[in-house]
Amino acid sequence: MLEPFAKPFYITQPLLPDIDEFNEMLKEIWASKQLSNNGNMVKQLERDLSGYLNADYLSVFSSGTVALQLACKVLRLSGEIITTPFTFAATAHSLVWNNIKPVFCDIEEDSYNINPDLIESLITQNTTAIMPVHVFGNPCKVKKIQKIADKYGLKVLYDAAHAFGVKVNGKPISDFGDISMFSFHATKIYHTIEGGALTYKDPYFKERADSLRNFGIRSLESVTEPGTNGKLNEIQAAVGILLLKQVEDEIKARKEITNLYRQMLKEIPGIITSKDMEGVSHNYSYFVIRINKEEYGISRDELFDKLLEYNIIARKYFYPLCSNFQCYKDLPSSSKLKLPVANKIADMVICLPLHGRMRENDVEKICTIIKAFHEG
Ligand SMILES: Cc1ncc(COP(=O)(O)O)c(C=O)c1O
CATH class of the missing domain: 3.40.640.10 (Type I PLP-dependent aspartate aminotransferase-like (Major domain))
Known part of the structure; x- marks a missing residue:
């Protein structure tokens, strides 16, 4: 346990x-x-x-x-x-x-x-x-x-x-x-x-x-x-x-943490991690994953709540969508029918903790917890 x-x-x-x-x-x-x-x-x-x-x-x-x-x-x-x-x-x-x-x-x-x-x-x-x-x-x-x-x-x-x-x-x-x-x-x-x-x-x-x-x-x-x-x-x-003067080292440290996350999460069904884009020098500012409930077993929202029980404060970036905010939902372009991909993705994504001072065993623990939720 x-x-x-x-x-x-x-x-x-x-x-x-x-x-x-x-x-x-x-x-x-x-x-x-x-x-x-x-x-x-x-x-x-x-x-x-x-x-x-x-x-x-x-x-x-x-x-x-x-x-x-x-x-x-x-x-x-x-x-x-x-x-x-x-x-x-x-x-x-x-x-x-x-x-x-x-x-x-x-x-x-x-x-x-x-x-x-x-x-x-x-x-x-x-x-x-x-x-x-x-x-x-x-x-x-x-x-x-x-x-x-x-x-x-x-x-x-x-x-x-x-x-x-x-x-x-x-x-x-x-x-x-x-x-x-x-x-x-x-x-x-x-x-x-x-x-x-x-x-x-x-x-x-x-x-x-x-x-x-x-x-x-x-x-x-x-x-x-x-x-x-x-x-x-x-x-x-x-x-x-x-x-x-410190930002280059921060980017390097985050790259290592990101790669460790990617490595440890890749075998878990229903978890889709981000990839580096060709020709791009990334800054690794966020570590976002996408949850496919059918394969992973629980939804993004359930994962978010369960992580909280383990004192892991993830973020549902970006949920809700701006087009679903009370102040924008009535704009003609806000219709969910016109924004099918954004509405789908906003229900699937979650950002996991990431900063340059995280230790390897922090990442391992977070990933083990996420894996355990899949295994029920
Ligand atoms: C995509 C995006 N745009 C704009 C802002 C606004 O920046 P600030 O918080 O510095 O006002 C943020 C900040 O969090 C952001 O994530």
Whole structure:
């Protein structure tokens, strides 16, 4: 009989900077007497991140959600935007906060990303952009999406919240589309406690986004448009500067844990694990499995509840679908008939705990428990 974990085993654990190095950074901030408003730490973080992500231009924000909201303003989007229902609430919400109507498009069965073959049928004269999400850090079909955007004169705004550091055939993920957004929330592989970034190829986009995150203030006596307060502060920027030095090791450690999970779960009937995609450098930010109840014996929901009994805190990412939220369920594109794959997948997926400090025997224990449920 397997014992539950003594303490809750959470879905993830944040990467933390070395406390002494952080103290040194704090001393610098204290000496500068500047805590916010685009200080030295924020400027350095933007330089370091542009280098790491290979982005021409980049701005940091107080959250990924604010970054997405401002990206819509920078691209002057309006009307309708085609996006995926299989994502976190912030994707669709950021559109609605801009008075834009989200139009949900079904997803691909294997990648869980927006299905580019279905996008064209959703384009109307009100469509201004496509907003795909690189779900779990797996790149979308970027070429196909760009081709459609070019054909109809649409912008492409990528929600790359999960895709920090991901590359496709050696190209940084931020190379695709007009703007990409990365989330730096503490649950993400790389973080600034709360925070986010936008990457752009056009310097004018950065100029506008930087002004929009600071109330639209252009200079001491000039406010050009109604911005918001989306600034990252100096202390969080210091966390970001330090964690950037650790993120490669975190990705490597997570890759090992992921491969161990894949190895240990592969023999269990009804459990489908993710695979690496050809030509992609993954960041291993999530470990998601899919449950086929008929073969495994119990449903995803039953597995989730049983894991809780063992103190394993998994997550039903992404359930419920955005299209089934109370606030979006009445949109014409939310009909379950139009989103059969997304509705099916949302009932099957579950993310298991993953972070770089997990030990081999933690993974073995979680997998043994999952196997035991199958054997009844
Ligand atoms: C796909 C996706 N988009 C947007 C966000 C919003 O980012 P943030 O939490 O930094 O505001 C998240 C964050 O959790 C996310 O997972």
